[in-house]
Amino acid sequence: MNKATPTSEWMKSMNEAATIDHRQAAETVQHPQALLELAHGEARQSLLTVHGILEATLPAGELSIYEAGGGSTSFLPLKVLHRAHVTVVDIDEDQIRNNDYAQQAILGDIQTYRFRPNSFDLVICYNVIEHVPDVEAALLHFCESLKPNGMILIGAPNPGSLSGVVTKYSPHWFHVWFYRHVRGDKKAGLPGHAPFPTLFHPLVTLSNLEAFAEQHGLQMIYRKQYESPRYPEMRRRMPAFAALVDAAAKVMNFFLPGKTDVRHGDYHVILRKR
């Protein structure tokens, strides 16, 4: 493994974390699997829209990207990844070790880790804020680290959806069981593998996140709630079980006000620094 990338004294004083340089490993990466593995459906469609917005909106030339809780999988489009210097911060040693697309991987906590102001064109925090006790601290550090007009891409579960409510009120062992037996992920729950314990800080709610953005000079340029990719996965793997869940969701939607769809288990948001 290469020597750590030089870090300024300013950053060293604020961040007590190990820095590992993955520059050579990243050069061998052909395709991030995240999009390819996503079942066809609303989640995939929204992610493709997000890709289109990023490709059209990010500045030309080399990009500087911060993946907060990046783990070992990127959801960014290849056209963006291929012209970016990516810095990943993750609290899990195994996730950092398995990361093969970032130029710099840092073992650290996104709630406390700080970068020099005006460092990044894009911060991506995907499937992470639901696991973090102090989301506000993490978001404030993201804002600070962004360049003017820089963007934050957040992908997260909707706590008010059927899957959100079940996740919130069920024990962690049930999440591991679901991943292993319904999703068919044999490594679920092993070190460095999902599911990770879920906390659902109030800012994970889309309306609270929108209010936070408004207060902190961020414009919400994209927001989309969509059917959780667990539904198309279940329909493919366990059609009878999926039919039961779909029927239950339809009954709930019938009794809920407005156009609420309890299947809208996840959302994408893109925030832009004004």
Ligand SMILES: C[S@@+](CC[C@H](N)C(=O)[O-])C[C@H]1O[C@@H](n2cnc3c(N)ncnc32)[C@H](O)[C@@H]1O
């Ligand atoms: C569900 S995984 C998502 C990983 C990746 N973004 C993805 O979508 O595949 C959640 C990640 O957040 C990381 N994480 C959770 N809390 C964190 C924190 N406070 N600071 C940094 N990383 C954190 C976990 O270690 C894990 O890698």
